[in-house]
Structure formats: C-alpha cells, structure tokens
Amino acid sequence: GDSVTQMEGPVTLSEEAFLTINCTYTATGYPSLFWYVQYPGEGLQLLLKATKADDKGSNKGFEATYRKETTSFHLEKGSVQVSDSAVYFCALIDSGGSNYKLTFGKGTLLTVNP
Amino acid sequence: ETGVTQTPRHLVMGMTNKKSLKCEQHLGHNAMYWYKQSAKKPLELMFVYNFKEQTENNSVPSRFSPECPNSSHLFLHLHTLQPEDSALYLCASSQNLAYTSSTDTQYFGPGTRLTVL
Numbered sequence: 001g002d003s004v005t006q007m008e009g010p011v012t013l014s015e016e017a018f019l020t021i022n023c024t025y026t027a028t029g030y031p032s033l034f035w036y037v038q039y040p041g042e043g044l045q046l047l048l049k050a051t052k053a054d055d056k057g058s059n060k061g062f063e064a065t066y067r068k069e070t071t072s073f074h075l076e077k078g079s080v081q082v083s084d085s086a087v088y089f090c091a092l093i094d095s096g097g098s099n100y101k102l103t104f105g106k107g108t109l110l111t112v113n114p
Numbered sequence: 115e116t117g118v119t120q121t122p123r124h125l126v127m128g129m130t131n132k133k134s135l136k137c138e139q140h141l142g143h144n145a146m147y148w149y150k151q152s153a154k155k156p157l158e159l160m161f162v163y164n165f166k167e168q169t170e171n172n173s174v175p176s177r178f179s180p181e182c183p184n185s186s187h188l189f190l191h192l193h194t195l196q197p198e199d200s201a202l203y204l205c206a207s208s209q210n211l212a213y214t215s216s217t218d219t220q221y222f223g224p225g226t227r228l229t230v231l
Contacts, residue, residue, distance in 0.1 A: 004156070036222075043118070043204055043222035044157075089157070100145065100211045101170075102220060104157040 002027045006090045006105035013080055013112050021075040021108050023064075023090035031092040033057075033066055033073040034102070038087045047075075047088070080112045117141040118223035120205050126229045127195065135190040135226045137205030145211040146188040147220065148180060151202040163188060164211040195230045202227050 007022040025031065032051045036044040048057030053068035062077045073090060090105040118139045127133050139146065148160040162170035163182040177199075179191040188205055206220040 034219075041224070043120075043224040044206075045222070046219050049219070100162065100208070101159060102157075106154065106156050 004105035120223040143207035
C-alpha cells in the first residue's frame with residue numbers, strides 16, 4: 001500500500017537557519033504530493049503541493065521538489081523564523097488507488113528559537 | 115480562518131457518556147471527512163461523505179457513528195468510548211471527492227481535543 005516516511009523530530013533550529021525536512025514515499029500509482037502545516041492549537045493547513053515529477057511547490061519561503069527518481073519530496077526553507085514553529089506533515093494522494101485518500105507521514109515538530 | 119469550524123474544541127467524557135462532535139464548512143464543498151490524530155501516529159482517515167452519502171468507513175468501531183444531514187454539516191456521535199479513543203478529531207472538506215485539480219484540496223478544521231476518562 002501507499003506510505004509516507006518523514007524524518008523523526010523534533011527539529012530545533014535558531015532563527016535564520018536553513019531547514020530541511022526529509023520525506024520519501026511509496027505509491028502504487030502516480031501520486032500528487034503535499035506538505036501540510038499544523039500550528040499549535042489549529043488544524044492542518046495546506047502549505048504547498050506538486051502534482052508531477054520535477055514540479056516545485058512553493059509558499060511562504062518554503063519549497064519542495066517532486067523527485068520521482070528518488071521518490072522524495074523534501075521540504076526546505078532558507079531562513080526560518082520563530083513563527084514557523086509548527087508540526088509539518090508530508091502527504092500524498094495516489095492516482096492508482098482511492099484518489100481522494102490522503103496518506104500522511106507521522107509529522108515533524110519544528111521549534112525555532114530566537 | 116479556513117472556513118471549516120468544529121465544536122466543541124475540547125471535550126472530556128466518561129466511558130459511559132454519549133456526546134457528539136460537530137463540523138460545519140462554509141466553503142460550498144461537496145465532500146467531508148473525519149480524521150483521528152493520535153500522538154506519534156499518522157493521521158487516520160475514519161469516514162468520508164460525498165453529497166451526504168457515506169463513501170468510506172475505514173474499519174471504524176461502531177462506538178463512533180457519523181451523520182451527514184447535508185453537505186455543510188458533519189457530526190460524529192460518540193458512545194461507550196475507551197480511553198484509547200482519546201485523540202484530536204479533525205474534520206475536513208473538499209470541493210470534489212476525487213482529487214483531479216488543485217481546487218480539490220482538503221481544508222481542515224481546528225479539531226476537537228477529546229479525552230476519555
């Protein structure tokens with residue numbers, strides 16, 4: 001079946017540091033890939049997405065590139081801020097399966113210190 | 115404001131109680147979802163509704179009973195829960211059930227934090 005594996009947290013960084021959160025996936029079809037963010041006390045918000053190989057999703061300074069050859073969708077940001085502290089979830093929807101079912105990773109807690 | 119609201123935000127109940135969670139979406143979407151978020155586990159899809167009809171029950175125990183009276187409202191009725199049911203319950207909605215375009219992204223509510231004593 002489909003699965004998403006993302007790096008274990010927590011990740012603690014200082015403000016303005018570079019961020020990478022790794023995400024790899026397995027899917028039976030050709031998935032669309034997503035990063036969701038969950039700020040404290042809130043629900044999940046879509047951060048960015050990519051629907052085909054080599055697509056780059058970007059939003060709020062975050063980027064992730066759909067790499068089919070390595071089945072990866074790593075999240076990066078060049079300079080994090082305290083306000084980026086949240087839990088980040090990598091997810092996919094598989095066109096080869098139920099094409100509405102989001103499969104999530106376990107989430108990575110990011111804490112950014114001033 | 116994501117357009118999806120959930121009440122209550124926090125709920126503490128005993129194992130013999132009956133309670134209900136409510137979700138409302140103001141986005142004009144046709145599909146609604148219930149998810150369970152437990153500590154250190156991936157989000158689990160519980161139920162899916164499309165145009166008020168249930169299209170998926172992901173092997174959820176019968177002590178959880180969903181209800182979708184219209185495309186804007188979704189309830190989760192709870193009875194005789196167990197302590198291991200304590201979790202954050204998230205509601206989501208999307209324009210269409212099948213993800214065929216960026217407009218089909220799922221939008222999440224803030225969740226109900228449930229504690230079963």
